[in-house]
Amino acid sequence: MTRDRLIELINQIFVDQFELEPEELTPEKRIFEDFALDSLDIVDLITGLQRKFGISLRDNKDVQQIRTLQDIYDLVEKLARDNPDLIAKLPE
Amino acid sequence: MPEWQGLVPVGSDHVSAAPVAISPEKSKSIKRHYRRSMGNAALFATLAAQQAVVESGLAAEILGNGRAGCIISSTIGSSSEVYESTKAVIEHRFNDLSACQFFRIVSHSSAFNVANFFGINGVQLSPCSACASSLQSIGLAYEQILAGRQELFLAGGSDEVTPIVLGSFRHLYALADSDELPPEELSRPFDARRCGLVCGEGAGILVVEEYEHARRRQAPVLAEIIGYATNCTGTQISQSDSASIEACMRLALADAQIAPDDVDYVSAHATSTVAGDREEAAAIRAVFGDRVPVSSVKGQLGHTLGASGGIETAAVLAMMRHGVILPNANLAAVAEDCAGLDLPAAPRQQPVRTVVKNCIAFGGVNATLIMRSAEAGA
Numbered sequence: 112m113t114r115d116r117l118i119e120l121i122n123q124i125f126v127d128q129f130e131l132e133p134e135e136l137t138p139e140k141r142i143f144e145d146f147a148l149d150s151l152d153i154v155d156l157i158t159g160l161q162r163k164f165g166i167s168l169r170d171n172k173d174v175q176q177i178r179t180l181q182d183i184y185d186l187v188e189k190l191a192r193d194n195p196d197l198i199a200k201l202p203e
Numbered sequence: 204m205p206e207w208q209g210l211v212p213v214g215s216d217h218v219s220a221a222p223v224a225i226s227p228e229k230s231k232s233i234k235r236h237y238r239r240s241m242g243n244a245a246l247f248a249t250l251a252a253q254q255a256v257v258e259s260g261l262a263a264e265i266l267g268n269g270r271a272g273c274i275i276s277s278t279i280g281s282s283s284e285v286y287e288s289t290k291a292v293i294e295h296r297f298n299d300l301s302a303c304q305f306f307r308i309v310s311h312s313s314a315f316n317v318a319n320f321f322g323i324n325g326v327q328l329s330p331c332s333a334c335a336s337s338l339q340s341i342g343l344a345y346e347q348i349l350a351g352r353q354e355l356f357l358a359g360g361s362d363e364v365t366p367i368v369l370g371s372f373r374h375l376y377a378l379a380d381s382d383e384l385p386p387e388e389l390s391r392p393f394d395a396r397r398c399g400l401v402c403g404e405g406a407g408i409l410v411v412e413e414y415e416h417a418r419r420r421q422a423p424v425l426a427e428i429i430g431y432a433t434n435c436t437g438t439q440i441s442q443s444d445s446a447s448i449e450a451c452m453r454l455a456l457a458d459a460q461i462a463p464d465d466v467d468y469v470s471a472h473a474t475s476t477v478a479g480d481r482e483e484a485a486a487i488r489a490v491f492g493d494r495v496p497v498s499s500v501k502g503q504l505g506h507t508l509g510a511s512g513g514i515e516t517a518a519v520l521a522m523m524r525h526g527v528i529l530p531n532a533n534l535a536a537v538a539e540d541c542a543g544l545d546l547p548a549a550p551r552q553q554p555v556r557t558v559v560k561n562c563i564a565f566g567g568v569n570a571t572l573i574m575r576s577a578e579a580g581a
């Protein structure tokens with residue numbers, strides 16, 4: 112259930128900030144090649160995730176390894192495991 | 204509605220600003236990839252440039268062949284974005300900053316956003332000079348083409364109404380504010396009851412092109428730029444100065460190799476401020492006497508700041524096409540200090556062949572562009 116909610120919130124960032132259609136957002140999609148995001152968009156993705164989940168990602172080395180939407184789901188899920196507060200404070 | 208819109212000063216129950224409402228559908232007609240780096244000024248410029256490119260029949264291959272440039276300027280990049288981002292930084296809301304914030308704020312934002320949108324890869328310039336910005340852009344495009352550096356430019360300006368600009372004008376007593384006049388009558392260039400300017404916003408973009416290049420591609424030629432000059436007072440940053448305005452017009456006439464008698468119409472800067480209109484009226488009187496009709500469209504449009512030169516030059520081209528001079532709106536009684544000019548208060552049907560267009564800006568900047576209609580030999 113929590114994982115579904117995390118995915119829903121992450122997908123919301125892609126819909127709101129990058130104006131993608133919800134049906135395009137499947138886990139295997141590559142964010143640069145399939146969504147045509149670039150380095151400026153990645154900065155906005157990081158701040159979007161920080162805002163949504165109340166976490167700090169700017170200096171997180173794992174961010175640099177993100178290639179697919181699945182990678183983002185996995186990263187946020189890992190952060191949630193390490194930080195129970197993240198789940199407790201998830202936006203409604 | 205952004206918070207800052209509630210801070211736009213509106214005088215004593217009077218509206219001293221005329222903001223443009225752009226629908227989300229209109230904005231989204233520009234793809235997110237391009238739109239993300241645009242504040243309102245750049246958005247206005249891009250929408251206006253689209254109209255100019257379509258009307259001129261410009262193909263993408265021409266815009267991207269290295270011989271086309273882009274000269275577009277504004278008073279302050281995007282002043283609404285300056286406000287929003289400064290507030291976010293002061294409040295430590297760094298997650299609310301866009302990666303594109305810088306690209307929306309910088310002074311040449313409209314120029315590079317338009318260049319990027321159309322794939323223009325020649326000269327890109329942005330001679331920001333407050334209210335003379337866009338006339339200087341058009342003049343600079345003319346000079347670049349004369350020098351053989353480019354075949355054509357998208358040239359003009361864009362600007363926004365925000366508290367940064369309006370609050371500054373108001374503090375200087377330059378913003379119209381009257382309990383006696385309804386909002387639509389507040390902007391009244393050369394009138395005895397003028398009491399300051401009314402701000403507008405928008406963009407005016409023109410295709411400025413080498414004549415033979417335009418002929419070869421069978422572009423609609425609306426007018427020929429035949430002279431241009433810009434100077435400054437060197438003594439004043441806030442007050443217009445009749446002597447330097449007169450000098451600027453005379454330099455432009457010399458550049459065009461024409462005499463004052465050859466001019467059919469003067470499109471004045473005249474913003475409806477007490478001192479500005481007085482100084483420009485004195486300069487025009489010294490050069491043209493009362494022989495040439497003079498009007499300012501700021502009574503109709505308000506003062507669109509860095510966009511005014513581009514928008515008002517487009518208005519001049521329309522006047523040439525229709526053979527009519529737009530009047531000085533709201534001119535009920537000519538002010539004593541603006542007397543001795545021919546100031547139409549109603550539309551006047553007459554050939555509009557050779558036109559002098561003035562812009563005057565804070566910083567002591569003057570600019571004068573002289574155009575000749577296509578029918579008159581362009």
